[in-house]
Amino acid sequence: MGRPHTPLLDRDRIADAALKLTDRRGDFTILDLSRALKVTPAALYHHVHGRDGIIALMRERMARTVDASGFGQLPWDQALRQWAISYRDTFAAHPGAIGMLAAEPVADPAVHALYEQAATALEDAGFPRHMVLAVITAVESFVLGSALDLAAPPAMVTGIDAATTPRLAQAAAAAPPGRARADQAFGLGLDALITGLHHQLSQTGDNP
Amino acid sequence: MGRPHTPLLDRDRIADAALKLTDRRGDFTILDLSRALKVTPAALYHHVHGRDGIIALMRERMARTVDASGFGQLPWDQALRQWAISYRDTFAAHPGAIGMLAAEPVADPAVHALYEQAATALEDAGFPRHMVLAVITAVESFVLGSALDLAAPPAMVTGIDAATTPRLAQAAAAAPPGRARADQAFGLGLDALITGLHHQLSQTGDNP
DNA sequence: ACCTGAACACCGTTCAAGT
DNA sequence: ACCTGAACACCGTTCAAGT
Numbered sequence: 001m002g003r004p005h006t007p008l009l010d011r012d013r014i015a016d017a018a019l020k021l022t023d024r025r026g027d028f029t030i031l032d033l034s035r036a037l038k039v040t041p042a043a044l045y046h047h048v049h050g051r052d053g054i055i056a057l058m059r060e061r062m063a064r065t066v067d068a069s070g071f072g073q074l075p076w077d078q079a080l081r082q083w084a085i086s087y088r089d090t091f092a093a094h095p096g097a098i099g100m101l102a103a104e105p106v107a108d109p110a111v112h113a114l115y116e117q118a119a120t121a122l123e124d125a126g127f128p129r130h131m132v133l134a135v136i137t138a139v140e141s142f143v144l145g146s147a148l149d150l151a152a153p154p155a156m157v158t159g160i161d162a163a164t165t166p167r168l169a170q171a172a173a174a175a176p177p178g179r180a181r182a183d184q185a186f187g188l189g190l191d192a193l194i195t196g197l198h199h200q201l202s203q204t205g206d207n208p
Numbered sequence: 209m210g211r212p213h214t215p216l217l218d219r220d221r222i223a224d225a226a227l228k229l230t231d232r233r234g235d236f237t238i239l240d241l242s243r244a245l246k247v248t249p250a251a252l253y254h255h256v257h258g259r260d261g262i263i264a265l266m267r268e269r270m271a272r273t274v275d276a277s278g279f280g281q282l283p284w285d286q287a288l289r290q291w292a293i294s295y296r297d298t299f300a301a302h303p304g305a306i307g308m309l310a311a312e313p314v315a316d317p318a319v320h321a322l323y324e325q326a327a328t329a330l331e332d333a334g335f336p337r338h339m340v341l342a343v344i345t346a347v348e349s350f351v352l353g354s355a356l357d358l359a360a361p362p363a364m365v366t367g368i369d370a371a372t373t374p375r376l377a378q379a380a381a382a383a384p385p386g387r388a389r390a391d392q393a394f395g396l397g398l399d400a401l402i403t404g405l406h407h408q409l410s411q412t413g414d415n416p
Numbered sequence: 417a418c419c420t421g422a423a424c425a426c427c428g429t430t431c432a433a434g435t
Numbered sequence: 436a437c438c439t440g441a442a443c444a445c446c447g448t449t450c451a452a453g454t
Contacts, residue, residue, distance in 0.1 A: 002433085002434040002435030002437080002438060002439075003434080003435050003436060003437040003438055004435085004437070004438065005435095007436085007437065007438090008437080008438075009437085009438090029426090029427075029428090030427075030428055030429085031426085031427075031428090039438075039439095040438070040439055040440075041427095041428080041429085042429080042430080042431085042438075042439070042440080042441095043437075043438055043439075045428095045429070045430080046436080046437055046438075047437090050428075050429070051428065051429090099311040099312070102311070102356065103307040103310070103311060103356060103359075103360070104307070104360050105360055105361070105362040105363050105364075106362075106363055107363045107366075107367070108363065111363050111364075112363060112364075112367075112368065112369070112372070112373050112376065113372075113373065115363075115364045115373065115376050116372075116373035116374075116375055116376045119373075119375045119376045119378075119379045120375040123375060123378075123379070129378060129379055129382040130382040130383060130384075131392075131396065132379040132382070132383075133364065133365065133379045133380060133382075133383040133389065133393070134383065134389075134392045134393040134396045134397075135396065136364065137357055137362065137364070137389075137390075137393035137397075138350075138354075138393050138394070138396055138397025138400065139397075140353070140357070140362060141350060141353030141354040141356070141357050141393065141394070141397060142346075142349060142350045142353055142397065142401075143353065144352075144353035144356055144357075145348070145349030145350055145351065145352035145353030145354070145356075146346075146349040146353070148310065148311060148349070148352055148353075149345055149348070149349050149352075151311075152311070152312050152313055153313070154313040154314075154345065154348060155313050155314055155315045155316065155319050155320060155323075156313075156319075156320075156323045156341065156344065156345070157341065158315075159315070159320075160320065161320070164320070164321075164324075165320050165321065165323065165324035165327075166324075167324055167327045167328045167331060168320065168323050168324045168327045170327075170331075170337060171327045171331070171337055171340040171341045172341060174337040174338040174340070174341075175338060175340075175341040175342065176338075181341065181342075181345075182345075184339075184342045185341070185342040185345035185346050185349065186346070186349070188339065188342045188343065188346055188408070189342075189345075189346025189347075189349060189350065189401065191404060191408065192346065192400070192401050192402075192403075192404025192405045192407070192408060193350075193397065193400050193401050193404055194400075194404070195400075195403065195404035195407050195408075196399060196400025196401055196402070196403035196404040196407075197400045199400070199403050199404075199407075200396070200399070200400060200403075210418080210419060210420075210452085210453040210454030211417060211418040211419055211453080211454050212418070212419065212454085213454095215417085215418065215419090216418080216419075217418085217419090237445090237446075237447090238446075238447055238448085239445085239446075239447090247419075247420095248419070248420050248421075249447080249448085250419075250420070250421080250422095250448080250449080250450085251418075251419055251420075253447095253448070253449080254417080254418055254419075255418090258447075258448070259447065259448090
């Protein structure tokens with residue numbers, strides 16, 4: 001009882017346990033979390049700003065695993081591609097958590113630093129200044145949407161009735177199975193998006 | 209007390225009120241909803257499968273406002289574009305509800321019918337059968353991600369420190385303000401995506 | 417069939433007390 | 436500073452009773 005000689009909790013342990021719980025059930029409860037950490041629910045509130053604070057912590061933790069090292073080192077399109085793939089991979093590693101984490105953006109200094117690098121790379125590549133944010137946003141939107149698709153495939157691919165929707169049924173039969181379906185859609189979309197961005201860049205006319 | 213002569217509730221009224229509440233607060237409570245409908249919380253359960261059932265109802269209702277009439281009438285790229293824009297507009301009309309609704313797909317016969325038309329149009333346009341689902345999914349993912357961007361703009365655009373991230377600050381200053389920022393990103397991304405899909409179609413070599 | 421009133425299990429959060 | 440035990444307000448859901 002009372003304060004322990006060595007602290008039982010810290011923010012990292014809390015975020016870890018919450019992520020693990022959410023991976024399994026798609027959600028987490030303060031009570032379950034406290035049980036997993038062998039602690040009273042009230043103990044958590046000495047380290048974290050409530051349940052929302054824990055979710056924010058999970059987001060920050062995941063954001064830090066995204067590889068954005070390509071910006072400034074690789075050509076803009078390769079860097080953008082690498083970032084998008086790593087971004088989605090991060091979500092793919094925690095499918096159960098996607099629904100809870102994807103809906104809101106991360107607020108983290110490290111994320112701002114990443115955007116700085118990305119903005120610099122895109123402007124240096126010749127994208128006009130007023131388009132830079134839009135390019136980054138478009139790619140990020142596609143990544144987030146693809147993460148949702150990974151977590152909860154659309155009605156399109158489940159419960160198809162071959163009698164009423166034969167062409168859809170054929171298309172579904174021809175598509176790769178399981179996880180490969182989402183991977184194919186992401187790869188195809190990312191290719192298209194970057195090809196299209198290339199095209200737009202070549203039309204602005206002020207690239208070096 | 210007891211059963212009223214004329215029913216006080218129906219599924220449409222419930223979905224409407226829930227959508228209105230969620231628009232305002234980003235969420236809704238069974239108690240608040242029952243108050244808005246001037247009914248006891250328990251009354252709702254005679255019409256709807258709990259809170260999740262109400263959310264599903266909201267999704268179906270919104271899905272029905274999406275205009276997919278272009279498939280089979282317009283060229284595939286124009287139809288796809290019209291669908292994507294209408295899809296996003298539907299979310300844009302209920303910004304507060306996006307976070308709650310976008311995370312999971314709609315399960316509705318009408319949605320299957322739409323996919324049937326889209327799959328038919330894309331295959332007829334020359335897309336190989338195994339790619340059809342991926343094309344639709346890629347566009348849908350982009351729309352869903354763009355809806356999230358509409359509801360909760362990324363850290364990129366809020367709380368930028370010009371001292372530590374000057375290029376990002378410049379890019380943000382050059383971007384359109386408010387809602388126009390999200391619109392620009394969506395438009396740019398949709399253009400790029402469709403340009404890229406055109407490119408991929410021309411490379412498959414079996415288009416008519 | 418459709419509503420009310422009362423009850424239930426569960427949830428996140430607060431706070432005094434203890435070391 | 437960091438944890439426990441107890442308490443609190445709130446939530447979704449169930450169900451017998453009433454017409």
